[in-house]
Amino acid sequence: MTLRAKKMAYWILGSVMLCLVAGGAAFWWMMQQPLYKHGQAAKLAEQDPVSMDGERFWVEPNMSLTYFARGEGKPILYVHGGPGTPPDISAAALDALGENYKTYYYDQRGTGGSTRPFDRFNAKDGTWGNVQKLEGTLGLAQQLADMERIRKLLGQDRIIVVGHSFGAFMAALYAAEFPQGVDKLVLLNPADLLEFPNSREGLYGAIEKRLPAEDQDAFKAWLAQYMDFGNVFSKSEAELQVLDARFLPFYEKAIGKIPQGVPSPPLDATGNWQVRGVFFSMGRRHDWRGLMGKITAPTLVVHGGRDFQPKEIAEEYVANIPGSTLIEIKDAAHFPQYTHPEQLAAQLDHFLNDK
Template sequence: MEFVTLSDGTRLRTWTTGTTTASPPVVLLHGGPGLWDYLEPVAAMLDDLTVVHRFDQRGCGGSDPSENQTMQRLQDDIEELREHWGHERIVVLGHSFGAKLALTYAAAYPQHVAKVGHFSGVGIGDWHTPYFEVRDQRMTAEQLERLESFRPGRTPAEETEFRALSWFTDHADRERAWQWALEDAAVPYPINWAANRALAGEVNSWPDDELAARVAGLTMPVWLVHGTGDPRPASAVQALAKHIPNHEFRLIEGAGHSLWRERPAELRQVLQEFLDS
């Protein structure tokens, strides 16, 4: 683990693993926004293929607090990390919110991006309606009522329950979904709700045609990977993919939002093909 100090004095907690090979290094971008790095299992799938970097985004996890929560600042953070690590070109691979961050970083700094991985992102169009339909189908009426009853100022036990109820519908495997959600909920870091509101509000305000125009200018390979069991509809990701000149779209059957949990072997194969392409 290493703390990297950025130009504005904010320190980001980072990890570097893997093996130096002919493949460019990979920078993993976690989701949220307002969460922490949870992509160590994905890094482990890449460690024998190339160098892998991970970090907690500013204001999140073990990184320093920061009120500067904009997509431009997060893109600049990645660029400063790239310079610190001494790489001319990198692969940016983002999960969930990190998938959109990977695309916008690539659009801002294309000369330093070899490939982009958009994993379990939301795409364009109305993805909210089908997402909430699937979420509500995977919950009982009692669970939904309980989730909606939580307010700020939760006890630690209530916070764990709130997170688990919020996240267990992301998993396609309904037998193991609750246990996985409890494992994720037990992470001892607070959710940065200020960052969540600021960043989600910013990206949700972008018209679809604005994002489509950004990705239309990407010339590097962009792989969009999605699980068929993710409540975020694959159709919205396919709609986004149509605007990307050099793209590959892959569906992983039976996988939910956390691809590495439900289909690890299939994800590992896709990652290897992604780096080899």
């Protein structure tokens, strides 16, 4: 090879490496930023939903959401948490209101029996291309738009929204983006995600702190694999389900067994691509506390006194949502709608009926 040819080869190789480094840096920068922007869901929801029947909301021509309903009367939309873990049974606290309220429990897109558009992704589309495809289909904007589409399908000018955990976080974002569509808002043990990161230890920090010493290394290894978003698109959803299911034993060792009566969906019902979709929506850094000021609906925030999440998380929601009220059910942990139905139902009845 001539000197000129060698220089040309080195120049080409250097250019390729520079592009790879620049591309990696760009991807890292984009991962830092939240892909969800306030207003995206409203834009998506401008197109009217298709129809509903006794089992499904057809929110788009190729997207249906499985649901079931309990009770009679004024509609309540229940937003499940996880993310990605739809309930297969109703909440006893809401059942107690069944003479006057009909609660709709739906599987969010990408979970349970709802449309699950992805199994594997095409490596040819590149990591950023697959991030955009996933987040644009199963991310926060589409999830919030689905809530608005359901409101329209139910024929309600305004609807009562009850969200739990991550679902409470989504319900708050929905109420901020669609304030005119929310009658009343209930946030049960809302997730610590208004600002991220923050000074609190968070879910994974709380678990690591409480795990026995002999489980620490295994948990750290699992968490590193779970957070490896750069290689996530090499997996199928079934592989993600197996990976994600390894979290539960760590949770139960650190926090305690899931209480009896709390729904535990089967492995194949969890929406593992949905989890990654909303993670990409949030990015590695965001602060949405200011959005809470857009909420106009009367809001009740419920904290379980024995929850692994500190009360200051619920207090942060109350501090940022105008006119909101905080109550604490002292003996409850993270699932008061199932474990303390009478106490919660009494509080909900008081709040919903302005007593």
